[in-house]
Amino acid sequence: MTTTETDRAASDPAGAPSARTRIRRLAENARYDRAALLAIVDATYVCHIAFHDGGQSHCIPTACWRRGEHLYVHGSNGSRLLRVLQSGAGVSVSITHVDGLVLARSAFNHSMNYRSVVLYGSFETVNGDEKVAALADFMAHLAPGRQGQARPGNRNELAATTVLRVSLDEAAAKVRTGGPQDDAEDLDLPVWAGVLPLTLVPGPPARDAACNVAAPDYVLQWKDRTF
Numbered sequence: 001m002t003t004t005e006t007d008r009a010a011s012d013p014a015g016a017p018s019a020r021t022r023i024r025r026l027a028e029n030a031r032y033d034r035a036a037l038l039a040i041v042d043a044t045y046v047c048h049i050a051f052h053d054g055g056q057s058h059c060i061p062t063a064c065w066r067r068g069e070h071l072y073v074h075g076s077n078g079s080r081l082l083r084v085l086q087s088g089a090g091v092s093v094s095i096t097h098v099d100g101l102v103l104a105r106s107a108f109n110h111s112m113n114y115r116s117v118v119l120y121g122s123f124e125t126v127n128g129d130e131k132v133a134a135l136a137d138f139m140a141h142l143a144p145g146r147q148g149q150a151r152p153g154n155r156n157e158l159a160a161t162t163v164l165r166v167s168l169d170e171a172a173a174k175v176r177t178g179g180p181q182d183d184a185e186d187l188d189l190p191v192w193a194g195v196l197p198l199t200l201v202p203g204p205p206a207r208d209a210a211c212n213v214a215a216p217d218y219v220l221q222w223k224d225r226t227f
Contacts, residue, residue, distance in 0.1 A: 017170050017171065020170075021120065022172070029175055029176050030172060031172070031174065032172055032173070036173050037171055037172070040095060040115045040116065040173050041066050041071065043115075044064065045065075047062065047064040048060065048093070048094045049092075050094070051081070051085070051091045053080065063138075064093075065141040069167060069168050069169070070165040071165065072134050072163060072165045073165075074134075074138065074161055074163045075162060076160060076161065077162050082162045085164050086162065088123075090120065090122055091121070091122065092119070093119045093166065094117065095117045096114060096116045097114060097227075098112055098113070099114055099115065099177075099198055099199075100113040101195070102179065102195050104180035104182050105180065105182045105186040105193050106182060111181075112176065113176050113177050113178070115174075116174045116175070117173045117174075118172060119166065119168060119171030120170045121167050122166065124165060125163070126163040126164060126165055131158070131163045132153075134165070135158075135161075178195075179193070199227070200227040202222050202224075202225050203223070204223055205222055
């Protein structure tokens with residue numbers, strides 16, 4: 001299968017996991033293949049969860065990580081977001097990476113290059129050993145190797161923390177790459193056109209003033225990490 005055929009298969013509406021995850025607007029940018037979706041999820045630290053609490057609608061950003069075929073979040077037991085999620089309410093979760101600003105010759109053809117995921121479902125509570133393992137995975141997602149050095153959560157800290165997960169079964173990705181798509185009649189306009197790339201770049205580690213411990217490898221290697 002050629003690259004073009006692979007891309008076409010990945011954006012085939014028949015590949016959508018459900019009717020509400022089928023991408024209709026710019027369907028050619030849809031990505032229903034698992035590898036593309038998981039790569040976008042694994043590259044993020046934050047998702048946005050949209051929900052209705054019975055009185056108002058909300059969209060809350062929160063830390064997230066993937067473990068197997070689920071997206072995990074955590075927080076204080078008293079969190080309004082987590083209380084609603086624990087009720088089994090249906091939610092929508094979104095993740096977005098902006099990779100560039102696409103400048104076209106006409107104002108209405110400007111765009112962005114991006115990678116995004118939207119998923120639908122209901123969260124479930126994670127308890128016991130799985131809760132501990134999930135939080136360890138969260139630490140590994142933040143900084144691989146950190147879990148073996150930082151003090152683990154104690155009984156009270158674990159009891160005060162809720163961990164939830166939602167299946168990635170009903171999710172779809174949408175990706176745009178490339179340059180501007182100008183109308184033929186605009187191609188000769190004397191206007192600069194192209195892409196202004198945007199990249200998340202890690203900065204140098206900033207040691208806490210009270211820390212006298214030598215930086216471990218994962219800290220020293222932080223500046224070389226790519227997103």
